[in-house]
Amino acid sequence: MAIIVFSGTVDKLMPVGVLTSGAIAMDMDVDLFFTFWGLTAIRKDAVDANSRFSKDFEDMGAMLSQLMKQKQVPRWSDMVRNAKKLGNVRVHACSMTYDLMGMNKEDLDDMVDDVIAVGEFIDRARDAKITLFI
Amino acid sequence: MPLMKLVEAMKEVDIGRTVEVWSSDSGSQRDISRWAEKMGHEVVAVNHEQGYDRIKVRRRK
Numbered sequence: 567m568a569i570i571v572f573s574g575t576v577d578k579l580m581p582v583g584v585l586t587s588g589a590i591a592m593d594m595d596v597d598l599f600f601t602f603w604g605l606t607a608i609r610k611d612a613v614d615a616n617s618r619f620s621k622d623f624e625d626m627g628a629m630l631s632q633l634m635k636q637k638q639v640p641r642w643s644d645m646v647r648n649a650k651k652l653g654n655v656r657v658h659a660c661s662m663t664y665d666l667m668g669m670n671k672e673d674l675d676d677m678v679d680d681v682i683a684v685g686e687f688i689d690r691a692r693d694a695k696i697t698l699f700i
Numbered sequence: 701m702p703l704m705k706l707v708e709a710m711k712e713v714d715i716g717r718t719v720e721v722w723s724s725d726s727g728s729q730r731d732i733s734r735w736a737e738k739m740g741h742e743v744v745a746v747n748h749e750q751g752y753d754r755i756k757v758r759r760r761k
Contacts, residue, residue: 584701591707591735645701652707 567596568691569698574603575618576642577630578700583645585698590653597694598646599687600678601660604700605667608659613643613675647677656690658682702728703735706757710741715759718744724752732757 567589571582582598589596600608607616619627633639640648649655659674659681671681691697702723709719721732729746732755736743745756 587701587704591703592738640701645704648704652704652711 567594567696568694571600571604574607575620577620579642583642586649587645590649595654597656597690599658601663605663608675718758720756
């Protein structure tokens with residue numbers, strides 16, 4: 567499974583964590599390509615502290631965050647880390663966004679495996695049975 | 701996620717042993733049954749309790 571993670575809000579990152587977990591459970595390899603707002607969501611200083619919510623459902627953000635805490639739903643980032651432990655999940659940072667935002671390797675969370683350009687990601691994704699853009 | 705807990709637990713137990721998942725996720729029974737079938741394990745029992753299900757799976761390989 568290959569997912570292009572474009573979004574940086576928690577409501578859209580949650581399915582990234584859940585789908586990655588599901589794919590690993592079903593014995594699939596996963597390639598995650600974090601680009602644009604997605605890349606900002608895997609910065610060390612944002613990855614676990616992120617509470618941004620999509621603008622169109624902003625009014626429900628606080629309630630959902632509360633519910634997730636109450637029901638002990640793990641953070642999306644911890645889901646990805648856990649999936650990495652159990653199976654083959656590769657976390658790629660988009661080099662174009664990385665350069666555009668003037669990032670360094672130290673800015674990115676340890677879950678990141680490498681910084682790659684779109685060509686390499688497409689080449690990895692071309693054989694994936696499931697491809698998603700989130 | 702109950703399925704992920706099961707995937708983890710299944711690696712810990714010997715072949716032939718069972719793991720029982722207690723899940724309040726209403727999708728777990730179907731999810732786990734499908735997973736077990738795909739992975740070659742066996743769902744040996746499903747019990748519906750008040751507010752949660754108990755799903756027992758035997759490791760087959």
